[in-house]
Amino acid sequence: MTIKIIEPFSETGSRADLIAEARNISKTYAEESGGARMALQDVSLAISPNEVVCILGPSGCGKSTLLRILVGLIQPSAGTVFSHGRQLQGIHPGASLVFQNFALFPWLTVEDNVRVGLHGRGLSRAEESDLIATTLEKVGLGGVDRAFPKELSGGMKQRVGLARALVGKPELLCLDEPFSALDVMTAEALRSEVYRLWSEGKSGLSSVLLITHLIEEAVFLSDRIVIMDANPGRVRAVVSNDLGHPREYRSREFQDFVDHIHDILTAVHLPDVPVEPRIPQATTSERITAIPAVTLGQITGMMEILHDHGDEMDLFDLNEFVSQELGQTLTVVKGGELLGLIETPGDLVKLTPEGKHFLQASVADRNELLASRMKGLGIFRMVLQMLDSAPEGSLEDEEVVAAVAAHLPREPAKQLSDTVCDWGRTVELFDYDAVREVWSKKAHE
Ligand code: ADP
Secondary structure (H helix, E strand, C coil): CCCECCCCCCCCCCCCCEEEEEEEEEEEECCCCCCEEEEEEEEEEECCCEEEEEEEEECCCCCHHHHHCCCCCCCCCEEEECCCCCCCCCCCCCCCEECCCCCCCCCCHHHHHHHHHHHCCCCCCCHHHHHHHHHHHHHCCCCCCCCHHHCHHHHHHHHHHHHHHHCCCCCCEEECCCCCCCHHHHHHHHHHHHHHHHCCCCCCCEEEEEEEEHHHHHHHHCCEEEEEEECCCEEEEEHHHHHCCCCCHHHHHHHHHHHHHHHHHHHHCCCCCCCCCCCCCCCCCCCCCCCCCCCCCHHHHHHHHHHHHEEEEEEEHHHHHHCCCCCHHHHHHHHHHHCCCCCCCCCCCECCCHHHHHCCCHHHHHHHHHHHHCCCCCHHHHHHHHHHHHHCEEHHHHHHHHHHHCCCCCHHHHHHHHHHHHHHHHCCCEEEECCCCCCEECCCC
């Protein structure tokens, strides 16, 4: 199968046609520690009429941020958002949103929850009721208008969410991980429902923008799949999806396409290059990179799972086995890779010879192996050097956080230094006094 990788901007339509268009968007969030986190960097994306666009990527890569910027819910730090060729002012008038957690008002009936979607339209009560009844009918909820959310199943709640989003006849329906809280069968049914509602064209709906971390979901619904990369969030590839409808999850061509997207994602997230130089230079200007926010326990837990499956697993099988978000699984895998215990050739996740050895070793030997690995990582070397040159061999936590922030301005400095602290003290590279918030050298160091 040939995969067409295309430009972030849709190939069709003039600027005035484009429903929503982000040009060179960056977004930086302020952090509690006083630092800044770049969630999106120079992202451009346009939504044309009559298309379904899926944004696919691991947790934290900026999908929700991008969606919210496109519909004017939040402002970008740099770049511009347009709608139909004009700079967007305030909230996009033609867009509506459906959230993962339904976001229904528990004290309102189904009918009144849907009515919220008509707020500010200036319709009479009778006109509202007509529109609500038609929309509820359309999403398969005729007859439950007087029910309260707590009386409904998850799937029905999300149908109410859909009705509320569709009742105002938006041109762009935005769905933020809308089926993640539902069981697999309900999610499949609702996906088909969304496709039907869109393809019927009766609701005035022109395009759909869906955020997901599930490849199958993107392949089932999309005309284009935008694959994002994290830290900072960027568009890494845009793939056009020409599979014919109706799409069958179990068909050969569907599965082939899933595999291809899987390969692109894996290439993006598990590149076959070392994450950190294997032999670090002992210079002050050495490259310092972040370590993922996972515990050593999570990494060893994943290694045990790999061991139970013959020391290697396909990334996506592993993800399914641990039932986590892909982003979380990738973070743990990256942690293991950084420590030389896991490797990721192609789309496989496997134990390295050291990883296998580690699992058989005693606690003391495990710690020794991990400590020697950590000493090879720039960020631990930085902390150890700082401790060596500190007058009393001890440092205030704030000093470490500040040094981390200075070297890695785009990372959440406090979270990162907490992870460094957690890993280092577990293997006794250094001590940490949690009451005084002081790092210190180990007596024997
Ligand atoms: P995704 O939808 O892909 O999971 P998000 O857009 O929610 O990603 O978040 C992208 C990054 O920005 C994450 O690191 C997240 O922690 C951070 N972030 C999101 N919203 C805020 C906020 N309001 N304040 C600070 N950081 C935020």
